[in-house]
Amino acid sequence: MGSAAPRPITVLVADDSASLRALVRITLHSQGWEVVEAATAEAALAAARAIPPPDLAVLDVNFGDTGPDGLAVCAELKADPATARIPIVILTAHDDPAERRRAEAAGADAFVGKPFGPLELTEGLRRLLPARPDAPALGVFLLDAGAVEPAVLENALAEQRESVERGEQKRLGDVLLAQGSVSTTALDRALLEQMHLRAVNLQGAKARVLIVDDHLAVREGLKSLIKGEDTLELVGEAADATEGLRLARRHQPDLIVLDNEMPVRTGIDALPSFRAETPGARIVMFSLDTTARERALAAGAHVFVSKDAPMHEILASMKPRHSGPAPQPSNITLPRIPDVRHLRHAAVVMAIALVAYVGVFLLVEPVLGASAGVFSAVPVVIIGGLLGPEAGLVGAVLSVALTYALWAVTGHAIGEPVVLLGQGAGAVLILLLGFSAGALRIVGMRLDPRRRRVQAIAEAVRAFSGI
Structure with missing residues (x-):
């Protein structure tokens, strides 16, 4: 016994304008979707509560002068647990911030x-579906380009369906050409546009990311990373799990970056809900509490990444996966691969610290003489503290070399200061100072979770500001 054919996507279209409903109906029929029409708010509510309910609802704001408007219908459907999960699109002639805020409320x-185009509408509806269909159908492109009238396209679609029922396989383009309803040039142009969009969806599609974290600075840092990546696109951000679930339900993201320690409801507690609302999304648990790793993976997270991980590791966890089976929960240690952007930021920090040291040296050298070189410890501590022990060692070497150069420029002999760098002991001291500053930074973060949180926020702020 063959398996039953999948149920087509059903869309409720509620608008008091018969012509607009006809345009939307023909557009969605071109996509192979079923359409249920309603001309009043009462009819829209009844259709939305039918069994089975529609997969999507498109509501106009105004339904004439009587009865509730589309926003009231939307609010009532969202308040009813039986219909709350139906994605709702609001249509309005008043596209302004105030109207958008009312729709969101x-x-x-x-x-x-x-006015909107058939292609714009179809693409907007596709983004709300958990399993997004293929690119818009040929009829949508023809309508959008004005190459065919809606009524003509509707007749051609009906003839195509009849041919399928007779066991024939007529393509829509062939039906339109046989009817003389479309030119070969317009048909070829629409087919090329459709092929191009399919290629973009398959090869160049961006992973749509939702950030859920109660710290503004962390969200801003992640947003700056996403903005610089061609393969990632931010679709929403939330400060708590409740808002995050609402946005996940609305946008159906490909990737969710989820904090654990949030007010009211933790990320781990909310993980099963996120998996239920967005079954196709990859969820990255992003937390300072490394003891929560096993619980997060057991609750459904695909990857756990610590907030104090280097930025390039955080970014690596968000890279889209276009092919292969769905990722399985795993306890991974991301490799520390040098990242050009991370190295550039480190170089900028080192340059600023060393240039500041040169300025201080030249300012105090007339008074302190060669002993102004003791200020070389300052950039070493700054570099080691901000960038870690490895960078601290590099900063120490650069600081020693720079001090030698400054002594030569100002006419001082090596060995003149109190710290005898020329004899080697002072140079070793500076190297150890740089390494110790970086080591203390790491040890301090491991021992003090609160300091780790502050440091993670500072890392995000530095990334956001471009330092």
Whole structure:
């Protein structure tokens, strides 16, 4: 016995304008979707509560002069547990910030301003579906380009369906050409646009990312990383699990970066809900509490990444996976691969610290003489403290070399200061100072979770500011 054909996507279209409903109906029929129409708010509520319910709902704001408007219908459907999960798109002729805020307050998942094109509408609806269908159908491209009238396309679609029922396989383009309803040039152009969009979706699609973290600085740091990546696209951010679930339900992201320690509800507690709402999303648990790793993976996280990990490791965990089986939960240690952007930031920090040292040396040298070289310890401590022990050692070597150069420029002999760098003991002291500053930074973060949190926030702020 063959398996039953999958149920087509059903969309509720509620608008008091018969012509607009017809345009949307024909557009969605071109996509192979079913359409349920409603001309009043009452009819829209009844259709949304049918069994089975629609997969999507498109509501106009105004339903004439009587009865509730589309926003009231939206709010009522979102308040009802039986219909709360239906994604709702609001249509309005008043595309302004105030109207968008009203739509969001009512619980709308998307907002489309009139007039809109068939392609714009189809793409907007596709983004709300958990398993996004293929690129828009040929008829949508023809409608969007104005190459065919809606009524003509509807007749062609009906003829195509009849041919399928007779066991024939007529393509929509062939039906339109046989009817003389579309030119060969317009048809070829629409087919090329469709092929191009499919290629973009398969090869150049960006992973859509949702950030859920109660710290603004951390969210801003992650946003700066995402903004610089061609393969990532931010679709939303939330400060708690409740708002995060609402946005996840609305946007159906490919990737969710989820904090654990949040007010009201922790990320681990919310993980099963996120998995249920976004079954296709990859979830990265992003927390300072490394003791929560096993619990996070057991609750459904795909990867656990510590907030004090280097930025390039955090970014690596967010890279999209275009092919292969769904990632299995794993306890991984991401490799420390040098990242050009990370190295550039480190170089900028070192340069600023060393240039500041040169300025201080030249300022106090007329008074202290060659002993102004003792200030070389300052950039070493700064570099080691901010960038770690390895960078601290590099900063120490550069600081020693720079001090030698400054002594030569100002006419001082090596061995003149109190710290005898020329005899080697002072140079070793500076090297140890740089390494110790970096080591203390790491040890301090491991022993003091609160300091680790502050440091993670500082790392994010530095990334956001471009330092």
